């Protein structure tokens with residue numbers, strides 16, 4: 001097993017340099033070709049991690065002092081969306097309406113300086129109907145973590161959008177993360193990590209299915225919300241799964257261990273009213289999954305927005321919060337995570 005872990009390590013190291021090249025060339029590569037490239041590198045990874053993905057059993061333990069979920073619920077269920085492109089933007093209302101029909105609410109994370117402009121009317125529609133709006137990266141071009149200096153400049157811009165949009169949550173593009181740098185953001189929570197996902201370009205999972213606290217150097221805190229179910233794009237477009245069985249299997253496992261089932265779904269890739277195109281999957285995969293959750297866990301799950309989970313964790317774990325905080329030292333208290 002150890003040998004496979006090392007193989008995985010070197011494999012990722014090589015990928016790191018390939019990715020630098022990939023980001024530079026990405027705008028010129030059609031989306032279908034991008035998923036085909038990812039399929040090629042994902043296949044050996046799937047074999048290497050066949051015993052630990054999507055379920056890595058060592059991630060199941062609740063953190064010390066974990067208070068349990070509110071009102072006796074046995075686990076939390078959280079839906080989030082990252083809106084990558086104009087195509088995704090145009091589908092947000094339809095996705096929200098699908099969820100409302102089935103009794104769900106979710107968060108939509110928008111890119112402030114990407115290829116589309118987020119209409120104020122859409123943000124208002126979402127807020128008025130009980131959805132949450134968050135910030136997704138700044139430009140979504142792979143440059144956010146180039147250096148500490150550029151990150152600091154970008155963080156100032158992100159903070160402006162957080163305020164303007166009345167948002168409290170953030171997620172980086174491509175799940176890149178540096179929890180130390182992220183303390184520059186005036187957020188209640190960040191959601192740029194995952195419990196275990198070897199298919200991501202920065203594959204260092206936090207190895208927990210619970211929220212955890214990240215302390216800033218001024219003593220304030222933000223909450224980290226890792227995603228714990230595979231992303232829709234990973235399952236259906238990169239790995240070419242023909243159905244949502246892996247979502248259900250992982251959900252059942254997270255529910256059995258009282259964790260947080262947090263999923264990322266991209267409206268960009270969900271074919272809502274037509275046959276799925278080459279970089280899309282049928283909306284039925286998502287709809288069927290929501291129906292499954294409602295039917296099987298209707299009374300057991302806490303159906304919550306990410307900001308509700310973060311606020312609950314902050315209050316019950318008595319974490320200090322400050323609207324402004326930037327500095328250098330940060331303590332990460334997530335189980336299994338190395339800062």
Ligand SMILES: [Zn+2]
Nearest residue numbers: 082084173174
């Ligand atoms: Zn994204």
